[in-house]
Amino acid sequence: MQQFAVVATHSISQPESEAGSATAVVQLVDAAGTALMPPVQVYGNSLPAVVAELEASRRPRWVFDSVHDWYPGLLSAGVRIERVHDLGLVRAILRNAPYAEPGGYIDSVRALADPSTAAPAHLLPPARVSENQGELFSEPKDQAGALENVLEEFRAQRAAVPETERGARLGLLLAAESAGALIGAEMTHAGVPWDVAEHHRLLAEALGERVPAGVRPPRMEELAAQLRALLDAPGLNPDSPAELLKAMNRAGIAVSNTRAWELTEIKHPVIEPLLAYKKIARLATANGYAWVDRWVHEGRFRPEYIVGGVVTGRWASHGGGALQIPHQVRSAVRADAGKVLVVADAAQLEPRILAALSRDDALATAARGQDLYQGIADAGFGGDRAHAKIAMLGAMYGATTGESGRLMPKLKATYPRAVGLVEWAAAQGEAGAPVATYLGRGTPEVPAAWRQAKSRASSESEQRAVETEGRSRGRFTRNFIVQGTAAEWALCWMGELRRRLNAGRTAGIETGELVFFLHDEIMLHVPAEQAETVVELVHASARAASELLFGQIPVDFPVTAVVVDSYDQAK
Template sequence: MRRVLGEDDRGVGLAALVRDGERATPPVRWAWDDTNRWYPDLLDAGVRVERAHDLRLAHAILRRSPLTAHTPFARAPAGPWDALEPEPAGPPPLVPGAHPAALGLFDLGLIELGDAAGGRRAGRADLDPHTEDAAQDAALADATAPGRLRFLLAAESAGALVAAELHHTGLPWRADVHEAILTERLGPRPAPGQRPERLEALAVRIREALDAPPTLNPDSHPSLLKAMQYAGVGTKSLSKWELADVDHPVVAPLLEYKSLSRLLTANGWNWLDTWVRDGRFRSEYVVGGVVTGRWSSVGGGALQLPKQVRRAVVADPGWTLVVADVAQLEPRVLAAMSGDEAMAAAGRGGDMYAGIVASGAVATRELAKVGMLGAMYGGTTGASAQVLPSLARAFPRAIALVEDAARAGERGEVVATWLGRGSPRPGESWAQAQAGAYAADPSAGPGASGRAAADAAARARSVTRSWGRFTRNFVVQGTAAEWALAWLASARRRLWALGECDDAPSAGDGVFARRPHLAFFLHDEVVVHTPAAWADDVARELREAAAEAGRLLFGDAPVEFPLTVATVASYADAK
């Protein structure tokens, strides 16, 4: 049974209403405008939701999918549901020492805080969830492949539940360990407005190597590049790859300065003070935040935690971390989508790239990796281009699938993932480039008109190929994101079914205090925070969830999705 929740349901009785619905057999599937508008308050009240339908996320998919392009739902003019922005899962982080009025720095511009019913946010009274739910059902009924789309909407909505729970539980984070890492790498915490000791020492070395004045600021790229040109360094950028080929005393301190500066900016003391509270790092995940369906994050850089700070991710006493990631997810997804049995066979036994070498397609594992990445991302030069013909002969169906997607993109067509998420259409620059090429006179001769025609044609070819590279990868990366959503949904259900560990120390308040739970997600990797005694059970369930995700998407396709699983006290020890 599905129950649509609207503004009339927001109030003091919401938690009791949902709790009763969760006790039904089967539990109610709740339909609401945005999971983050409803679920965080329920979690705070001790209520976990088994199933939901996120109308905002579903609306975006149904409006853009080629499987519903012919329906009135997809063909209707843009409306308020199209303009709906994702809600944050919680209030803005507190900036130490900042007055509350200064928190506009973190204002997402999504919707105002507070509402009369006591929930997190108000507004959206003009959006009728009942009407939207009925319109989505009608679009699904008229879709070309409704089963695939229904699965995609269920997986996307399950992902929204996971994202809210990840924010609610947070990732265990030892502030003292993080402080020690920063002190070890950068020196003691500096006074406000000052460089850390190690960076200041490197800045002095950079100035000395360039014979530059004390006023040179290494953080100012224009000033630094100008000083390097005056010193005859012979580099046109500050790229690590270009600097590596330069023989000059400034290179070593500059590369070290850039590395330490990234640490300070991305995960320094300000980050620690802002994002870590009560032993937890809570970031805002944005489900479907990338056009392919991959997640993004708002603030805190959850999807870019560098290895040098992962030592601070430490399980609570009596608990441990189970870290699992799938090997070569995108090539495996490509093999399953295309039905390429030879490529599927190469992936059996664990390392697909080693299997490609064993098949005789290429000579080394590195060539196999470079070649497959080139095939999926459109590599047209170097080693990837050289081995692509060999890969096409060995795995014709897989390579044909991405080549067909690239040609469709070059024609300006929409392509779709396995479950039906549609790619965006090329933008105005693509259309202008094509129009410019058509308007130019290719027979104008060697003069200015001829050069203009040649330039217009070259630009059109470049833009066309670029969009083809995007659609080539869209179908694979988007389907990999769908597999990951199915994996998350299965893992979430299985971990909950393990129940509570009565012997475990409490890991906070709420429904997950003594239960293993997802704590972190990164595209093809998850971290579970679990009572230590249950680590083996968690590892088993994660592996079974991966196998289930493969079956749900691809049926009996002979493609394996093997996991690398590690049980560790600190995230840094997982790899």
């Protein structure tokens, strides 16, 4: 029998509350929400002990208002849990889920303020019982009330998932999203192993000796002096695009902005040192000494992951720009002695997802094997891989002009189902209609401003603005179904991998830890002797994820997994 351990926390209590008064209450219930034993009162800082005891004896699915708020404290106390249902994450998905059972709960959730326009969580005061819950349920006056609120929402969420094939998919999404919350917190807890000495070495190599904050590093200062001389602009601050643009125009360089890629087109002596300056200036400001001081502690970089933080279901992150670690500094991501990094990524995930979504057998055939773009090239682009790739990316992103636009008719003739699906999604968006991922994550409602402008636009210029916005919405919905379903595949991949790692750990094998995730790429920090075992688990998890989502279909989702000492050695 499936058991759930519902955790309710009092509105004013946080994990570090004083001993003496109950800070939380835990209730074990069955799938119908019926109590299986008397509620357990949690006093002071004893939540980890209570959770550890129940986890060991019952293996329940835990029900938390927010894993992001509560799991870090448990991890710090050495307590891990296997399965969870995160009320907040589930609420956010159900809000826009087209397959959700209509009813009072869904209506009330949809009536809540749009979370995508709310302030970021880290800028808000400490959470109450649950974000937004004050609007859903009356503020609880005691523990019993808090517990009843959580139980009621839990029951309502379960009831909102219909017992249909689509409902089963939605249920999988909710479970995967919740598991993701555990994984995100566990990755933050583990941290990415970071070699500060190596990072300092590469900074010194590029920028020159370290100087105090606020002083321009030596190599940048040298280049700045060259730029001032070449542009005959003695006071120029090259960090200011406006100043730089003026100085370049004065020197007779006809540009309208200072973007690096546009500068490469221009023939002028200043371009080379300017591009060199931009390159190292970026390193210095984004991932320089200040970054290391601020974000790396005890040899670990610990970004916070915001599960479902992107509209499509991708993860966002907070702190240190974790999702943009430049290739330039990846040599500083280095395994501890005796350990290695296992770096794995799903090859060309999005077009493969499109093949699965659209059941396009021709595209599935091209996707057989490691290089999908070469497969497309051989099928219809005279073996020209570059053209095949541009065409495919254009189809998924909505390119209409240039190379990509010209290649579209050919792509559509070769893969009518795949291209037809993304064109349908774009048409939905242009019409102001929603679309959904394979597992049922729906697009947010259309911004009210556009909806109103659509019905009111009178002048020709207003009409044009509305149409431009519509095409933009179409590109968004076109990409949403692909990017969002790819995010679901990746979530299932990690979830499957986590289960296997945990099973290994239970069996006494130190399988190491997931330490980093980036859309279609994962990194593990593992004992060297377990590397090959973990590589196998990574592959097995990818196969399991593909089948979990799509069942038996003729689309391959190959992953590459390499064993390295440092991140720069991967691909």
